[in-house]
Amino acid sequence: MNYTLQFGQVTEFLPYLAGGAWLSLQIAFLAFCGGMVIGAFGAMAKTFGGRVVRGITAAYITFFMNTPQLVQIFFIYFALPDAGILLSSYEAVLIGMTLNAGAYLTEIQRAGFQSVHRNEMEAAETLGMSLLQRVRYVIMPHIAKVLFPPLSNQYILMTLGTSMAAIFGVEELTGRAFNINAETFRSIEVFSITAVFYIALTLVASMSLGLAGRYLFRAKMRLI
Amino acid sequence: MLERIFSEAPDFFTYYNIIFLLEAMLATFLLSAVGCVIGFGSGFFLAVTRKTTSLAYLPARMVAFVFIEIFRRTPFLVTLMMVFFIFQIANVNISLFTVALISVCFIATAFISEIVRGGFDSVHQTQWDAAATLNMTLFQTLRYVIVPQAWKIILPPVFSFFILFIKDTALASQIGVVELTYAGKVLNNKGFSAALVFGSILVLYFALSYPLARFGVWMEEKLAPARNR
Amino acid sequence: MPQLEIVDLKAAYEKLVVLEKINLNVEKGEIVSLIGPSGSGKSTLLRVLIGLLPPVAGRVRLDENDIDYANKATLRMLRDRIAIVFQQYNLFQNMTVLQNVTIAPTKVKGRPVAEVTEEAKELLSKVGLADKFNAYPDELSGGQQQRVAIARALALRPEILLLDEVTSALDPELVNEVLDSIRLLAAEGMTMFIVSHEMGFVREVSSRVAFMSDGLIVEIGSPKVVFDAPTIERTKDFVGKILRH
Numbered sequence: 001m002n003y004t005l006q007f008g009q010v011t012e013f014l015p016y017l018a019g020g021a022w023l024s025l026q027i028a029f030l031a032f033c034g035g036m037v038i039g040a041f042g043a044m045a046k047t048f049g050g051r052v053v054r055g056i057t058a059a060y061i062t063f064f065m066n067t068p069q070l071v072q073i074f075f076i077y078f079a080l081p082d083a084g085i086l087l088s089s090y091e092a093v094l095i096g097m098t099l100n101a102g103a104y105l106t107e108i109q110r111a112g113f114q115s116v117h118r119n120e121m122e123a124a125e126t127l128g129m130s131l132l133q134r135v136r137y138v139i140m141p142h143i144a145k146v147l148f149p150p151l152s153n154q155y156i157l158m159t160l161g162t163s164m165a166a167i168f169g170v171e172e173l174t175g176r177a178f179n180i181n182a183e184t185f186r187s188i189e190v191f192s193i194t195a196v197f198y199i200a201l202t203l204v205a206s207m208s209l210g211l212a213g214r215y216l217f218r219a220k221m222r223l224i
Numbered sequence: 225m226l227e228r229i230f231s232e233a234p235d236f237f238t239y240y241n242i243i244f245l246l247e248a249m250l251a252t253f254l255l256s257a258v259g260c261v262i263g264f265g266s267g268f269f270l271a272v273t274r275k276t277t278s279l280a281y282l283p284a285r286m287v288a289f290v291f292i293e294i295f296r297r298t299p300f301l302v303t304l305m306m307v308f309f310i311f312q313i314a315n316v317n318i319s320l321f322t323v324a325l326i327s328v329c330f331i332a333t334a335f336i337s338e339i340v341r342g343g344f345d346s347v348h349q350t351q352w353d354a355a356a357t358l359n360m361t362l363f364q365t366l367r368y369v370i371v372p373q374a375w376k377i378i379l380p381p382v383f384s385f386f387i388l389f390i391k392d393t394a395l396a397s398q399i400g401v402v403e404l405t406y407a408g409k410v411l412n413n414k415g416f417s418a419a420l421v422f423g424s425i426l427v428l429y430f431a432l433s434y435p436l437a438r439f440g441v442w443m444e445e446k447l448a449p450a451r452n453r
Numbered sequence: 454m455p456q457l458e459i460v461d462l463k464a465a466y467e468k469l470v471v472l473e474k475i476n477l478n479v480e481k482g483e484i485v486s487l488i489g490p491s492g493s494g495k496s497t498l499l500r501v502l503i504g505l506l507p508p509v510a511g512r513v514r515l516d517e518n519d520i521d522y523a524n525k526a527t528l529r530m531l532r533d534r535i536a537i538v539f540q541q542y543n544l545f546q547n548m549t550v551l552q553n554v555t556i557a558p559t560k561v562k563g564r565p566v567a568e569v570t571e572e573a574k575e576l577l578s579k580v581g582l583a584d585k586f587n588a589y590p591d592e593l594s595g596g597q598q599q600r601v602a603i604a605r606a607l608a609l610r611p612e613i614l615l616l617d618e619v620t621s622a623l624d625p626e627l628v629n630e631v632l633d634s635i636r637l638l639a640a641e642g643m644t645m646f647i648v649s650h651e652m653g654f655v656r657e658v659s660s661r662v663a664f665m666s667d668g669l670i671v672e673i674g675s676p677k678v679v680f681d682a683p684t685i686e687r688t689k690d691f692v693g694k695i696l697r698h
Contacts, residue, residue, distance in 0.1 A: 003313050003314075062434065063430065065433075065437070066391075066429065066430045066433040066434045066437060067391065067426045067429045067430050067433070068391035068392070068394035068405065068429055069391070069394075070394040070395060070397075070405060071394055071405055071408065071422055071425050071426055071429065072426070074405075074408070074418070074422045074425075075418070075419070075422040075423065075426060078412070078418030078422065079225070079417070079418040079419035079422055079423065080419075081418075082225040082228060082417060082418065082419050083225040083419075160297070160298070160299040160300075161299070162299075163299035163300075163301045163302060164299075164301065164395065166301065167301075167395075167398060174299065174301055174302060177302070177305075181305075187305070187309035187312075187313070188306065188309055188310060188313065191302055191305045191306045191309065192306065194302050195294070195298040195302050195303075195306065198297055198298050198299055198302065199293070199294060199297040199298060202297040203293075203297065224293065278525065350539065350541055350543040351543065351545060351546070353505055353539070353543060354539065354543035354544070354545065355545075356504075356505065356532075357503050357504075357505065357532055357536065357537050358532070358556070358557040358561060358605075358609065359529055359532045359533060359557065359561045359609075360557065360560070360561055361561075364560055364561065368545070368548075368556055368560060369545050369547070372547040373546060373547050
């Protein structure tokens, strides 16, 4: 193998890559927030809904959890125009990721709701707390503590998942790496620097979420 | 959209196309299955490495740690590109399937290693203490005490990871591995409508993933209640 | 010449010092009991001796050989000669009673399986478990599990046995069956360290009793002296409270 690594040419593109990383963060954040909203409704539907509502929610979750996000977005981007729904690649990716996240986040939130134990509720009741006080002082802290670690984990997986947007030409971190690669042909340098960006992004996320979880919600979380 | 699907369907579901799709489906399955089996072996090895305590193994522990953190925190697509270009530049003649498989192995090693480590740690400290005071080596402790108790904790999440990767290997279509998603792209390029093609691909993924997911749930429930032994 | 010498031993969990400065010599065949309020460092002393908690300072000498707890080889030698029985038994949950007892002699010491099994069955019979060879720990009562743990420790033929509050996790009616097993060992001349709250038992079997408080041995002497005529105020306080029960 006669190949010398030359990072010089690629380092010129660092600000360009950083811009892409910023877009990756935005996509992850928006899809996560959208997914949380869907997940909250989904979890409520699965817990309190009637048979039909529960069935529809279950079908939604089962479908999205058992098919690849990439093909879901292919479908949204390439097939929906046949039905008259024309979306930009960015919109298609965002909608696909949000719907996908919604399925996983429904399951996570539902498990969190279910973990509130009857004992704790009864203990709170015997202490003479009102419903509002029970929600405020017993249920919410408990749910936050239980939910925070898996939600953080999901967020970090989603940050990595945003790289898929590159396939649709969205110029986030991986998309911009493709562009630089096409221009410079320094493939190994480009993609290793891109990997370092992702490692940094997720490390910062792990650490800050871990600290927040430990000190705000007293959740047991590792920092790395 | 529906009219077009119905009119194209007879041309789409030909013997040749169905065989093509089934073969692609097999490739998807194998990519994840073989990757996870190999990843389990090497991930287990890394988890054991990280359990060592002596100073002599410190470099090995650090290498294991760095390897795991790198591949847990790099998107599969980027790993895939990296492996692809490294082999291209090295001018090594291997199939695209092998390139994708190697990438899966890297990621699976990192994630499964963390699952295995979590399984080791789930066995109560008293068991580790007892083994240590009986002069067992790390290897003996794992073999006779920890693994027999931890495998029930380890297996379900490893299986979940395998199912997760059945879907994630869709990205391998990007470098031209003929798996399910790539097959979809080929048929789409032949002129079949995206709705029909990708709809079918989604159904095939579902047919592969859903039974395995149900099996995983069944297995987890089966393993859960009896605490030990 | 003492079998075990402990000189200025100090130990800590993270920053919290739990053993300040322990000095103690133990002769072969002696039974030394450690008593004192919880948190005084009794169990910690045993954990340090067996190498589960590395000491911060001080020396431990076994038959005039210095023990370096950071050195795997000497730690191995030490654990070959000292065994411990834990408060929570710590039996291997995935193994039968017999396997629990035979695993270390066969796999660690490489002795022949038939011989070890024979010996293990004898040991288990001695502690009254002849009918439980193939039971799993979670099928046994606490007292039975604790007697398995004692048999497991003895199967390694240790010279010194450490007993860490072996009866405190047991229901009162099960305590005596375990104490009987220990009495048997005492009669055979095994060197023992006993951490226990069973004062009657301590008084009966011990050669010496050490009263510990705040990580120090405050007073040490024959059971008669420590229980009936302690010279130090703190010991008097503690013994007074205990005996009033």
